[in-house]
Amino acid sequence: MSTVENHGENSNTGILPINLPLDFSSIQSIPESHAWSESNNDNQIKNNGSSSLALPIIDLNDPNVMDQIGHACEEWGAFQLKNHGIPKNIIEKLEVETKRLFDLSKEQKMKALRTLNYPTGYGTVWITPFFQQRMWQEGFTIHDSPVDDAKKIWPDDYQIFCDAIKKFQDESMLLIEKLIHLSFKYLGISEEEKENWIGNNHAGAIQLNSYPICPKPEKAMGIVAHTDTSIFTLLNQSQVSGLQVFKDDAGWFTVPLEPNTVVINTGDVLHILSNARFKSALHRVTVNSVKHRYSMVYFYRPIMKHVVAPLVSNNPRFRALTFKEYVAMKNKHFDKTLSIISVKED
Numbered sequence: 238m239s240t241v242e243n244h245g246e247n248s249n250t251g252i253l254p255i256n257l258p259l260d261f262s263s264i265q266s267i268p269e270s271h272a273w274s275e276s277n278n279d280n281q282i283k284n285n286g287s288s289s290l291a292l293p294i295i296d297l298n299d300p301n302v303m304d305q306i307g308h309a310c311e312e313w314g315a316f317q318l319k320n321h322g323i324p325k326n327i328i329e330k331l332e333v334e335t336k337r338l339f340d341l342s343k344e345q346k347m348k349a350l351r352t353l354n355y356p357t358g359y360g361t362v363w364i365t366p367f368f369q370q371r372m373w374q375e376g377f378t379i380h381d382s383p384v385d386d387a388k389k390i391w392p393d394d395y396q397i398f399c400d401a402i403k404k405f406q407d408e409s410m411l412l413i414e415k416l417i418h419l420s421f422k423y424l425g426i427s428e429e430e431k432e433n434w435i436g437n438n439h440a441g442a443i444q445l446n447s448y449p450i451c452p453k454p455e456k457a458m459g460i461v462a463h464t465d466t467s468i469f470t471l472l473n474q475s476q477v478s479g480l481q482v483f484k485d486d487a488g489w490f491t492v493p494l495e496p497n498t499v500v501i502n503t504g505d506v507l508h509i510l511s512n513a514r515f516k517s518a519l520h521r522v523t524v525n526s527v528k529h530r531y532s533m534v535y536f537y538r539p540i541m542k543h544v545v546a547p548l549v550s551n552n553p554r555f556r557a558l559t560f561k562e563y564v565a566m567k568n569k570h571f572d573k574t575l576s577i578i579s580v581k582e583d
């Protein structure tokens with residue numbers, strides 16, 4: 238049995254297996270499976286331009302950087318970061334390799350198709366089963382090292398790809414450790430406690446995303462609204478915008494392309510550690526009819542056995558659980574997970 242048929246749905250019926258992206262290279266119009274209702278994809282952004290509210294842009298060299306990061310995490314759960322220190326050529330090489338990967342034929346990419354038991358490699362995002370419609374997206378997920386999956390695609394020629402990933406991974410990790418340092422200090426978390434969350438107690442994951450040109454972008458969804466299962470997430474939107482962040486009481490904001498910046502957002506884990514003082518940014522991705530978009534994302538996460546619980550208050554708003562338990566719950570309950578683990582106030 239092929240890996241594709243392992244997923245319940247039969248490709249003979251014309252229904253795409255849950256792990257398999259559409260073959261976008263041969264598509265002229267949006268199939269029914271990929272058409273979202275207007276309410277799910279509200280492309281009418283009310284705020285951009287008409288409001289002075291905007292996602293903060295923070296300079297890592299600013300003397301007030303700690304407070305700026307703290308405020309941005311409280312108000313938005315996200316910000317754009319300049320003078321981040323990741324060398325330009327590392328980002329450029331990563332962009333080249335990401336395009337080289339997704340520009341391969343469907344047959345080539347499917348050699349590294351991910352399965353439910355093997356959640357790395359090429360495929361749809363794992364939140365796909367929560368929705369009836371499919372997303373206008375294909376992804377490549379990496380935990381630790383991409384070498385096993387890259388070898389399946391490029392048996393002899395995998396090293397350039399792996400090197401580009403490794404450099405981005407190392408730089409992103411160091412940068413996020415700086416951000417953890419600053420944000421923990423802002424929250425009044427001790428140096429000793431901070432040591433529990435970095436170094437050997439962290440795990441990194443990378444997601445490469447491809448959003449092909451779409452004939453009817455207002456009907457399609459790149460990635461549906463979600464929060465990340467991370468401490469911090471670092472994102473390079475490359476040369477095409479499409480990422481949107483939701484701000485309470487204000488709506489969706491498109492994150493503009495800012496040269497030489499990366500987007501940083503907080504995830505569910507930091508929301509819990511901060512006892513809900515920091516938001517876990519709700520975000521989504523729109524697509525367009527003009528340019529193929531690629532993004533490269535690094536997730537800084539704890540190791541599975543690590544216990545996640547609020548670090549900052551005598552009145553914890555969440556119960557303690559291992560990160561492994563949290564991930565299992567999110568796989569089952571998706572956006573309800575935080576409210577399920579929240580402690581009822583008396």
Ligand SMILES: C=C1C[C@]23C[C@H]1CC[C@H]2[C@@]12CCC[C@@](C)(C(=O)O1)[C@H]2[C@@H]3C(=O)O
Nearest residue numbers: 362363364378442444463464465466536
């Ligand atoms: C390390 C991670 C983080 C993951 C799961 C796993 C691998 C891929 C990540 C994403 C990337 C796309 C959105 C998301 C919601 C998805 O479906 O896959 C993310 C998810 C999460 O942050 O929860």
Ligand SMILES: O=C(O)CCC(=O)C(=O)O
Nearest residue numbers: 444446474480522532534
């Ligand atoms: O493509 C983007 O800009 C965002 C992708 C994203 O949210 C993710 O991979 O978790």
Ligand SMILES: [Fe+2]
Nearest residue numbers: 463464465520
């Ligand atoms: Fe995300």
